[in-house]
Amino acid sequence: MRTSVRLSCPGSPSNYVVVVSTEWQSRYGLGNPANTGTCDLFIVPMDADEKPLQDGHLDVKLEPGESRSWYKPPPGTAKIAAVCSKSCNGSAVLEFDMPSA
16 A cells, blocks of 8 residues: 655654554564655664664655665564654655555
């Protein structure tokens, strides 16, 4: 199922959006993630307490118009979040194929 999420810009540590909220779904990642907005966005692997894994070193950046075939999170990911760049006042929209059972 294709899903899109509009992110608040500029981004901050407090205005991220959890796009996959269960550990069993998180392990499959996101299919075909794409940024259809005007700002950079980041896909962030998180633990069960919604803390980013490894202080941003595992984040994936998508520039406006950029897409990937798959986002595979690292081991230990319990949730997947997205956040807009902190240096942009435009828009960031993450489109992706939601994992399903």
